[in-house]
Amino acid sequence: MPPQPPSAAVRDEPVIRDRGDACPGALRLHAADDGYLARIRIPGGMLDAAAALPLADAADRLGDGHIDLTSRGNAQLRGLGASCGGELQAVLVRGGLLPAPTHERVRNIVASPLTGLDRRGLPDVAPWVAELDRLLCASTTAAGLSGRFLFALDDGRGDVTALDADVNLSAVRDGGGDRALLWTAGPADALLVGAAEAPKAALVAAEYFLDAAREAGTRAWRVAELPAEHAMDPGELGRRLGASGISAAVVWGSAAPRRGAPPEPGVVEGPDGAAALSVFAPLGRLGTAQWRVLAGLTGRLRLTPWRGIVVPGLAAGAAEEALRALAEAGLVTAPDDPWRSVTACTGRPGCAKSRADVRADARAVVAQAQAQAQTQAHPEGTRPLPVHWSGCERRCGHPRGTAWADLVATADGYDLSAAGHAPRRAVPARELPAALAAVRRTTSHDAAKK
Numbered sequence: 001m002p003p004q005p006p007s008a009a010v011r012d013e014p015v016i017r018d019r020g021d022a023c024p025g026a027l028r029l030h031a032a033d034d035g036y037l038a039r040i041r042i043p044g045g046m047l048d049a050a051a052a053l054p055l056a057d058a059a060d061r062l063g064d065g066h067i068d069l070t071s072r073g074n075a076q077l078r079g080l081g082a083s084c085g086g087e088l089q090a091v092l093v094r095g096g097l098l099p100a101p102t103h104e105r106v107r108n109i110v111a112s113p114l115t116g117l118d119r120r121g122l123p124d125v126a127p128w129v130a131e132l133d134r135l136l137c138a139s140t141t142a143a144g145l146s147g148r149f150l151f152a153l154d155d156g157r158g159d160v161t162a163l164d165a166d167v168n169l170s171a172v173r174d175g176g177g178d179r180a181l182l183w184t185a186g187p188a189d190a191l192l193v194g195a196a197e198a199p200k201a202a203l204v205a206a207e208y209f210l211d212a213a214r215e216a217g218t219r220a221w222r223v224a225e226l227p228a229e230h231a232m233d234p235g236e237l238g239r240r241l242g243a244s245g246i247s248a249a250v251v252w253g254s255a256a257p258r259r260g261a262p263p264e265p266g267v268v269e270g271p272d273g274a275a276a277l278s279v280f281a282p283l284g285r286l287g288t289a290q291w292r293v294l295a296g297l298t299g300r301l302r303l304t305p306w307r308g309i310v311v312p313g314l315a316a317g318a319a320e321e322a323l324r325a326l327a328e329a330g331l332v333t334a335p336d337d338p339w340r341s342v343t344a345c346t347g348r349p350g351c352a353k354s355r356a357d358v359r360a361d362a363r364a365v366v367a368q369a370q371a372q373a374q375t376q377a378h379p380e381g382t383r384p385l386p387v388h389w390s391g392c393e394r395r396c397g398h399p400r401g402t403a404w405a406d407l408v409a410t411a412d413g414y415d416l417s418a419a420g421h422a423p424r425r426a427v428p429a430r431e432l433p434a435a436l437a438a439v440r441r442t443t444s445h446d447a448a449k450k
Contacts, residue, residue: 015218015225023147025105026092029085034064034350036080038088040097041104044111044129044153045073045303051095052295056288058091067291069284069307071397072150073110078350100137105147107133110163113304115155117276117312118268122155123171123178123195129153132199141207146221149209151202158258161187163305166223167205169198181251182237184209184223189234191248193241204244208237262306264335267319270312275319277311280332282339282366283359293329297322307343338369344389345396347409354391356409361429362389368433385418385440405439407432 023039024030030037040055055075059067064079080088092098109129116124132151136142152165161168170181178195181187184205193201209232213220216230223232234250241248268276277297281290284307294301298313309331314322327333332340345351347358369384387405388398395408405418412426418439427435 021146033352038077040075041107043109043133049295049299054095056291067286073303073305103137106145109151110160110305111153112155113302113310125153125155135203148221158260162259167202184232193248197246275314275316280308338366341386347391358389358391
């Protein structure tokens with residue numbers, strides 16, 4: 001089994017922070033080897049052309065001509081100059097992407113990307129996104145949240161609540177009307193609140209966390225970092241909700257929520273003759289020409305926490321042609337595309353700690369996989385084992401879970417590890433295609449036998 005990355009590690013000891021959170025933002029730029037980096041929070045990943053197109057212009061004029069997608073459905077610009085902060089801020093303000101400069105790093109909200117767009121009949125939680133964002137930006141207290149604190153708003157399919165956010169809302173539809181389950185550290189003892197009050201309840205939970213972190217004195221950034229004696233208590237959260245005018249009932253021992261999968265690439269059929277498109281960006285990186293093609297289809301985009309993009313608002317009859325146009329633009333539009341199962345950190349030249357240009361090496365391996373795709377199909381009902389490329393042992397950007405092949409660059413090649421396989425050390429780059437093929441083929445065959 002590959003070692004878990006530090007961000008996903010199970011902590012037996014409380015984390016004691018000796019500094020403030022240095023997570024980058026749109027105003028707090030991060031210095032990288034390829035210039036400065038800006039991370040723009042996009043609540044729920046939802047933006048329209050009025051916001052999307054200025055981002056592309058800023059990437060061309062101020063950055064390296066690309067937009068990176070993050071694992072929280074946000075956007076990053078790289079290659080920025082040290083003196084571009086004022087101009088970038090003006091662009092973001094004009095696009096409505098910076099409504100509250102004092103809160104810009106705390107607007108970490110993920111939402112089910114297909115909510116309201118498919119035929120599953122689940123509650124549409126998109127209105128929760130806008131309301132929670134409004135409440136966050138209006139709360140003086142919420143400005144104290146770290147740039148890593150995460151809200152997940154799930155419509156009941158279980159896709160974003162699988163991301164282990166700090167505050168979770170999961171829509172519930174039953175005979176009593178639309179409601180929401182709210183939980184923080186875990187769903188075992190969730191609280192049931194009315195759907196209309198769900199965003200306010202999420203804010204109350206976040207403010208409770210800040211009180212608990214202050215009392216703990218450990219400068220915790222996330223709920224999981226609180227020491228046990230200061231852990232958030234569902235009963236106390238219920239009392240705080242009541243004091244805020246929110247009726248809440250603790251659901252002791254509530255069943256674990258559904259663990260849903262991300263949207264697959266392709267056409268998403270919606271109600272009343274509508275359709276949406278789901279696509280992925282190879283390695284989560286888009287050129288501005290690709291970004292403009294996406295933004296120009298309907299004027300609406302949803303960035304996903306899996307470095308994908310959903311385009312809502314198409315007529316069903318036009319969806320297939322639009323999907324072909326996105327494929328021609330170099331985006332992943334089919335589930336069996338080799339790029340569907342490849343992720344990577346920044347690597348060289350953007351990161352000084354990286355020992356290799358992992359993205360270039362990944363492209364070389366994927367190109368070979370694409371050339372062999374016609375003759376080496378995977379067993380029916382299986383997929384190739386996903387692969388994450390890392391430039392060093394920190395393994396930045398690693399997906400959660402262990403069902404991955406891990407490649408970690410070293411001074412002598414790549415260390416390769418995967419669950420159920422003996423690790424290989426210092427594999428030369430030229431031997432990686434064969435080494436990965438062996439691991440992925442064996443794993444696929446094992447899965448097919450189950």
